[in-house]
Amino acid sequence: MSLLDMLFGKKPSASIAKERLSIILAHERAQRNGKDFIGALKEELIAVICKYTSIDKEALKVTLEQRDSIDVLKVDVVLPDGGVRRG
């Protein structure tokens, strides 16, 4: 990775590798340890959020990552424009 690559914003492939691995390893470890609740959690979260606003299934991302010695549960929700129902 040269300085020129950095100037043009090209991401070093090793950091892509690390990111991809940390996600897949966390997922596979969760499966091994019987902690594969991510799918069920995602469904339930969508159901709850849909009570208040309509979101696309694709707009919700749930990931479990391992950073050093802690597990980080990350939930990303993209709300649609003007999609919040106000009662």
Place this chain on the structure above:
Amino acid sequence: MAKVIVVTSGKGGVGKTTTSASFATGLANHGKKTAVIDFDIGLRNLDLILGCERRVVYDFVNVIQGDAKLSQALVRDKHSENLSILAASQTKDKEALNEEGVKHVLDELKELGFEYIVCDSPAGIETGALMALRFADEALIVTNPEVSAVRDADRMLGIIEAKSLRAEQGLDRVKEHLVITRYVPKRADKGEMLSHTDVAELLSLPILGLIPESELVLDCSNRGSPVILANGSPAAQAYDDMVARFLGEDRPLRFSQPEQTSFWKRLFGG
């Protein structure tokens, strides 16, 4: 008390046999009575790497099936008098290894006074690999800095946690160590290769050995001489450090940083 150490990886071609040969030779050269067993039934190769292929008469499976005595099957290494080799069988019958038989051979080796028994695992997660890790007290997890190798290494850690006798019996867990092979510090520095710290962090394992990429590995296998004996070369020094650390010595990590490159090279890459 004898120790059983499995050298494993999941993925093939990352340097399990190369590492087993150097590790076992290193232990023997530290005066430890060591045996190394090839668990790759049907694909025997450790004998070639250690240069004793022509002296193999009986093998691991012959001993398990009672066709030969252990003492007849053990081949004395030509480089280190403290090292003995038990070759894999070339039979196609992969089920020739059974738990009872493996346990019997390990127990007998312990009775013969071997202090370290190194189990060179085949790739994959079949019988041979499971038998190699079954009785392990410690494990060397070998990986190179590639995504597929790291993932398989993690998978192997899971299998050790589930399938080793220690795990099953609720004893102290198998002590796992990380060995990173084919490392190119320059590429890691440039962000082209996972760094040794990345790999250690991803697998949550302490680094026991960091082996630099070396042309010498092919040369050594051509000659049937373990890499650790290639005096003065970086790969040999790295294996020597690995063995010393395993035996409790505190050695700084070498070959983790690139040699200095010029400003212009860094600017334009290459």
